[in-house]
Amino acid sequence: MTREEIENNGEDMMIDDPKPKIENDFNVHYLRIYYDGKHPGCDEYYFGRREFSFTLENDVYLRYKSFKNASVMEDAIKSNFPYKIDIGAVYSVDPDKRHAYAHSGTNLFTPVERELVFDIDITDYDDVRYCCSGADVCSKCWPLMTVAIKVIDTSLREDFGFKHILWVFSGRRGVHCWVCDAKARRLTNEQRSAVAEYFRVYKGNENNAKKVDLMGHSLHPFLAYGRSYVDFLKNFFEGELQANQSLFSSEEKYEKILGMITDEDIQADLRGKWENSARSSLSEEATSRLRWEQLKKRLQSKKNKALSLRTCVEEIVFTFTYPRIDLEVSKQMNHLLKAPFCVHPKTGRVCVPIDPNNCDEFDPLAVPTLSQLIEEINSGGLRMDVDDDGMFSTTIIVIVLD
């Protein structure tokens, strides 16, 4: 039986009513064929065109590396020990040999496939978190990431119909999302931009107080019903975020929010109330909650005719909680993104996957670091009977250190 026939049969098997040509589902002969280029790890035609990029010590950057197969790549990693490995697009020709094609001048070297990726960094939330800043994270601000994962994941599945979605901890301050559906991989730059823009509510820069503008329209179903807004954002804002950040507790904090209200009368009204109550005996958190209720009541009262005021509450919630995606990463096919299971060079933490269904339980500070893993090996090898966290670690050992 020729190889081609096997392939065809293999495909036929996918169909509901396969033609019964292959008697045995398994034999050594098939296995040989499977590993001779059919296994995803050794499909050289596809794998060989994938760009990898190594960041070596002292920020030496090696782009456009490509490897014939997994073992060649393994050798390269073992000889270079890159601090960071990035994964790029699948190109029309081997990225390693791109110079050979460059002379023809026909621009043969173009990206043809690439997972749709999203990058969310906690650094982008600096103006709405009061616990940490910059690249630091703690258990108080990480919930912002959790909410982002939920919103984006739900929408990618429900709205866009994607199924193969991988969330990965970026190792320090954020999360990465890889959408791997065939349809997603083949999106053009323009379509990627469209998807990214679909998620973008946040705009304006440091010089504009009102960063989210919902334009006074009634909300798009994506923002309005069930999915993101009610389910996640508002509850999260009123619950966890208020508890962690006490958004209205000090003058500095509430001025930022008052700035988002377009009506100056209401601004002055609320400011007056809050200044007077500054010396109340309530805890920070309770003060903050009380003030939020006052603000909501004032803004949603029937007296306000202007549309822009009616959406003001939503805008405030969105400003503080809505996922802030780094759009540029998603828009271009050839953008690099750190490979899952890398080790972050600053924290030593392994970029482990996050289960979006249980992302609440994910604790970035409990992610194993390299030294922890080594210790684990030294102390007891691969123990199998451990709690959840330990399970995670041993899995990683198998993949990373094996």
Place this chain on the structure above:
Amino acid sequence: MRNCTQPRPADHNGKSAPKPMQPQQGFSSPGPYLGSGGPPPVYMGGSPYGSSLFNGSSMPPYDVPFSGGSPYHFNYNSRIPSGAHYRPLHMSGPPPYHGGSMMGSGGMYGMPPPIDRYGLGMAMGPGAAAAMMPRPRFYPDEKSQKRDSTRDNDWTCPNCGNVNFSFRIVCNMRKCNTPKPGSQQGGSSDKISKQNAPEGSWKCDNCGNINYPFRSKCNRQNCGADKPGDQSNGSPSRAPEENDQGESDPAGVVIGLVKLISCIEEEEEEESVKMEVIRSQKRTVSNDVVSTPTLPLYLTAPPMEVRLEEFELFAIDRLRVLKGVSDGLARGRNPNEMDDLVETLWREHMRLSDVSEMINKDIISHFVLRLVYCRSDELKKWFLSMETALFRHRFRRKKIEEQRAIVGEFGLPYKAVIGAELEFEGEVGASCTFTCRDMLYFDTILASSSSRNYFFFTSLSYLAVPFEEVPDLVAGRRVLLQKGYAFVAGSQASHGLVSLVVTQFRSHLSKALILTNRKWTTTIREREKDRLTPIVEALSTSYLGPDYSQSSEYADISLKDIDQVSKSSFPLCMRHLFEKGVGLKLDDALAFWREEFTKKVGSERFDKEYAYAIRHNYGKEGKRTDYTPYACSKIITSAPGAGDHHGCPYRHFSEDNLKAALSRMGLSSRGMEDVMDKVRNKHYQLACTLTFEAVYGASCDTGINHPNQYFEESQKILKSKTPAAPV
């Protein structure tokens, strides 16, 4: 084309009655075109380049009129399709060549003054100059050429005094057109051209032009008189079989444009041209029947043949339209304003009295520009977005029936879009679970988003389309998404339909551009290197405004001046950012940024994160390209993210912050109101221009299109006020 005063018979005459073997005194250096020196062959045989066509007395005309003109003049006659009755082209053609008015100005051929409005004129200078590089080789001593070029038989126009070449029978001076004294216009030219005209050709009663038998109207520009005795005007029964003879246009060499794009085998040239032309005729006929200007989709290359001068002039006309569109978009016009703008531009530049000719012009110019703009990614990107915008706004203005026809032409599988009755695509129906409330939401959004041109079916006339096909609706969240399908409102002229069609158009064009580019680089560029390549290369430079990647004469600011200069000359967007285009050296830039940023982020972090970016900008790291500073349009359309400091202040600042910033610039309250007014109407660049005028008390007619332009203009003004001011 429209101002061409040159009657074709004149050219015809000149070419057909040459003194072929007369030695050419003026040409001391035999250029490649002097090649064989044989008599002017009418049939080219196998030689694709027609190297021997320009010899004898047909040479002199090129000396003077072209000294400042385009780079490809002497090659116009190359690549004549064999078997055609084409004669070499005398480039006495469009008036702007002549009389020296364009000489030395670097002007593009035939580029009339209004082009400056779009900034094209400025760009022509360096572009055309660069493309002209080969010229000196062929004309080593221009002066001696000129001396010799006034030849015995040249004649002086009694009316305007212009010296015309001997072959001319009317004065070539623009708007003069006086007949040559003593010449019997028409007579001899008729006789001679008849020798070559096919059987059945007819002479126009009105202007004397000889027309091919299949024509029902005179082919001469501005004439168009009916064929004598032919009552059926524009009858579809043109004899297309005759067409392999080609256009009998004596003034132009004909090219088969189709071969540029679809690359039909050269050997089968004659055959294929014939076939294609037949198809072309049919197409035109069907257009005549509809008799409304439709919107071509440019799906296939036009099978028609194009005269070389049209090739270029059409392209320039279209370029003006595209440039206008680009300006309009940069100013942040809203869709309805853009509709108007596009309509005006189109009427101004592309309209011809004859409908089918106009369609032809549309198609030809599009395909020419495709060639022009396929050659680099940046060009491609610009062309793609401008053509798409043009298409979008033209489509929006079409009547429902026409839109319907256009959608039909695309062969979209979503025919239900057009009909009033709803047909959901099968596989989705089961899985859609949205509510009436969702649907109502979309109707209201769509209705409120624009006033004109919309009417809705409030019933469930929605169409499930894979979301990739309507990216702009997705990006704007103007469509309901469910499991990967976008539900497009199926009403006519709605956002959905426009988006769907425009996306199809765009993706098709995008693919086509890549293919065209491939063909261009593999075959056409080489094959046409003497004829089309120079035109194409010159044309593509004409959209880029002044190039700010090279620091200009006001350049070389040193670090210590930057604070002072930035106060006096920087536009608002650059008051706290600046660009290398103003001429800061790399080391200075690093020092400046370090100083500025350390106020915010601390020195160590600066060295790590920002120094690379700056060095990258100066082409010292990474790709090592010297980056060109962004133009206004780029700044306006880019959206700064959280914590970013860039962006166009007029667009991205809140009103209060903007007002404060403006008052720091020393703007009076009245000036400020004007500026804010522009901002509210989203005319960001106008707002910037107004600011400029208010600050410097001088008018700026061109408008501000680039931060560095602002800088230069302001430096100009400041310098003129205090001539010795140090910069």
